[in-house]
Amino acid sequence: MKPTHIEHIGIAVTNLQEAIKYYEEVLGLTCYSIEEVADQKVKTAFFMLGQTKIELLESTDPEGPIGKFLEKKGAGIHHIAYAFDDVNAALTDAGQKGIALIDKTPRKGAEGLNIGFLHPKSTLGVLTEFCGK
Amino acid sequence: MKPTHIEHIGIAVTNLQEAIKYYEEVLGLTCYSIEEVADQKVKTAFFMLGQTKIELLESTDPEGPIGKFLEKKGAGIHHIAYAFDDVNAALTDAGQKGIALIDKTPRKGAEGLNIGFLHPKSTLGVLTEFCGK
Numbered sequence: 001m002k003p004t005h006i007e008h009i010g011i012a013v014t015n016l017q018e019a020i021k022y023y024e025e026v027l028g029l030t031c032y033s034i035e036e037v038a039d040q041k042v043k044t045a046f047f048m049l050g051q052t053k054i055e056l057l058e059s060t061d062p063e064g065p066i067g068k069f070l071e072k073k074g075a076g077i078h079h080i081a082y083a084f085d086d087v088n089a090a091l092t093d094a095g096q097k098g099i100a101l102i103d104k105t106p107r108k109g110a111e112g113l114n115i116g117f118l119h120p121k122s123t124l125g126v127l128t129e130f131c132g133k
Numbered sequence: 134m135k136p137t138h139i140e141h142i143g144i145a146v147t148n149l150q151e152a153i154k155y156y157e158e159v160l161g162l163t164c165y166s167i168e169e170v171a172d173q174k175v176k177t178a179f180f181m182l183g184q185t186k187i188e189l190l191e192s193t194d195p196e197g198p199i200g201k202f203l204e205k206k207g208a209g210i211h212h213i214a215y216a217f218d219d220v221n222a223a224l225t226d227a228g229q230k231g232i233a234l235i236d237k238t239p240r241k242g243a244e245g246l247n248i249g250f251l252h253p254k255s256t257l258g259v260l261t262e263f264c265g266k
Contacts, residue, residue: 002161005183011259019257026230028135050138050184075258077210080142097159124152125208126144
């Protein structure tokens with residue numbers, strides 16, 4: 001099952017306002033949305049560039065996934081999200097191919113998208129998200 | 134200065150053939166090129182997905198940049214490359230904004246593109262490449 005495009009790249013940052021400033025002033029992008037995802041214990045900022053979004057992730061809880069990532073690895077690229085027309089089918093297909101799934105079925109993520117994560121132990125060290133409408 | 138799109142995402146892998154198999158069989162992508170970049174001490178494999186390429190990077194020398202990255206951090210996402218119409222101007226602009234540059238002027242990279250890297254200490258932990266024709 002092939003994704004249609006790279007939906008977004010997730011980047012863990014220590015300070016969202018400082019990071020938005022960098023992406024706007026140095027890379028010339030425009031932040032079009034800031035959203036807190038309570039379930040994931042993050043505050044996110046989105047930028048559109050061609051087909052793909054940059055999603056900045058600031059932790060709202062040291063015990064959340066981004067809090068733990070920042071403590072262990074520091075700020076940097078966190079995950080890649082591939083867009084699929086049918087996220088549920090894509091997750092099922094990956095699972096049938098032996099990939100360890102963090103989410104066996106889609107749940108709601110930022111921007112109201114259906115999302116599911118594959119475990120990096122099965123994806124050559126790359127935390128991988130499948131997402132779509 | 135704004136990039137036109139995300140040109141590629143660079144991913145460090147320990148075994149290129151194993152990684153190609155994963156990207157083809159699980160993600161449904163097609164490897165269209167394998168290229169050794171002697172200067173960077175890497176062997177690369179490329180996949181196209183919408184506007185953006187996935188560039189897998191296998192080290193050919195433990196002392197090269199990918200060899201050192203793999204030893205320190207293990208396999209995973211290595212860098213993001215932004216496409217610019219004028220890479221030289223984009224590097225100059227970033228330098229004038231106080232960003233530390235690994236390459237002050239473009240050099241030739243994989244696929245014959247002009248490339249230049251920004252230092253992750255200036256880019257919130259994200260190794261960032263500017264590239265273009």
